[in-house]
Amino acid sequence: MIERTKNECIKCGKCTRNCLFLEKYEMNLLDFTDREELRYHCFMCGKCKEVCPKDLSGVEIALELRRRNPKGTAGTKWMKENYKLKNNSKRQSSNLLFLGCNYPGYYPKTSEKLIEICGEMGIDFSIDCCKKPVYESGAKASFSPLEKLIEEKNTKRLICACPNCYHLLKKKLDIEVISVYEFLYENNIGTKIKGIPEIFFPCSDRYNREIFQSIKKYIDDYQDSFWEVNCCGLGGGAAKNEPDILRKTKIRIAELQKENIYTYCSSCSGIFKKYELKNIRNLLSEILGVEEEVSGNYAKNVLKFKFKQRR
Ligand code: SF4
Numbered sequence: 001m002i003e004r005t006k007n008e009c010i011k012c013g014k015c016t017r018n019c020l021f022l023e024k025y026e027m028n029l030l031d032f033t034d035r036e037e038l039r040y041h042c043f044m045c046g047k048c049k050e051v052c053p054k055d056l057s058g059v060e061i062a063l064e065l066r067r068r069n070p071k072g073t074a075g076t077k078w079m080k081e082n083y084k085l086k087n088n089s090k091r092q093s094s095n096l097l098f099l100g101c102n103y104p105g106y107y108p109k110t111s112e113k114l115i116e117i118c119g120e121m122g123i124d125f126s127i128d129c130c131k132k133p134v135y136e137s138g139a140k141a142s143f144s145p146l147e148k149l150i151e152e153k154n155t156k157r158l159i160c161a162c163p164n165c166y167h168l169l170k171k172k173l174d175i176e177v178i179s180v181y182e183f184l185y186e187n188n189i190g191t192k193i194k195g196i197p198e199i200f201f202p203c204s205d206r207y208n209r210e211i212f213q214s215i216k217k218y219i220d221d222y223q224d225s226f227w228e229v230n231c232c233g234l235g236g237g238a239a240k241n242e243p244d245i246l247r248k249t250k251i252r253i254a255e256l257q258k259e260n261i262y263t264y265c266s267s268c269s270g271i272f273k274k275y276e277l278k279n280i281r282n283l284l285s286e287i288l289g290v291e292e293e294v295s296g297n298y299a300k301n302v303l304k305f306k307f308k309q310r311r
Pocket residue numbers: 008009010011012013014015016028029030051052053054055056
């Protein structure tokens with residue numbers, strides 16, 4: 001992508017006009033290719049690719065720059081590569097509910113409900129990391145622990161609760177990967193969302209809306225109320241390097257003054273709670289009738305799920 005950008009960028013400036021990060025440093029994606037020191041400042045939201053007439057991608061540029069010279073990746077690798085809070089059994093399960101690492105922390109009751117629904121259908125669950133944080137950090141991400149897990153469990157289909165897990169694992173694993181919404185719909189589980197949800201689309205599903213195609217079956221109408229906000233602020237691990245962009249994001253979302261904010265990524269919900277936004281709803285929780293608020297006890301919840309039904 002760095003080479004392609006150097007050859008193909010026509011310096012139209014559309015990427016700069018659509019990105020707080022590029023705007024702050026007064027650069028376009030072509031300039032970014034020569035700013036290695038900013039490789040951990042990109043939120044990896046994908047908006048630049050969406051607007052670029054040449055289909056050039058800041059995500060890919062940031063990834064290439066990070067891989068050339070990875071920095072500060074040891075902690076993430078230690079925690080996530082062989083996820084320290086994982087909970088997997090050796091039980092055979094041709095379908096496997098994959099809760100990821102964040103969803104049980106932010107939505108414990110909804111996670112319980114999903115585990116219960118799947119349990120009644122003979123489907124086991126996994127709490128584990130999809131390795132996206134390692135992958136995006138620029139370190140070498142190994143998917144072999146997950147491959148080993150699905151081989152041991154004879155799993156043929158992974159049911160993902162998290163959009164990040166879905167989009168990454170679909171590309172990396174050799175088995176079928178579906179979203180939890182597709183699974184619920186095919187089994188006639190769940191009820192329609194009441195009213196018109198104002199949806200904050202997660203970066204991973206924002207431009208292709210693959211998962212949203214299944215979610216749409218549970219809503220009559222919706223509003224894309226936050227289209228001008230590129231990322232919740234957690235993308236690409238850039239938050240710690242760009243606190244002023246994070247602040248602007250928080251202010252902008254609050255200024256929009258929407259009646260509610262529906263998410264389908266638990267990380268978005270988690271940061272919105274930190275922003276002290278009101279009426280944060282989770283589409284999965286509402287569809288299942290749990291109507292759970294995002295939890296402020298993340299650490300306690302993930303620890304509890306580590307030992308849940310320890311088999
Ligand atoms: S939008 Fe694309 S072509 Fe235009 S300046 Fe940015 S990278 Fe170059």
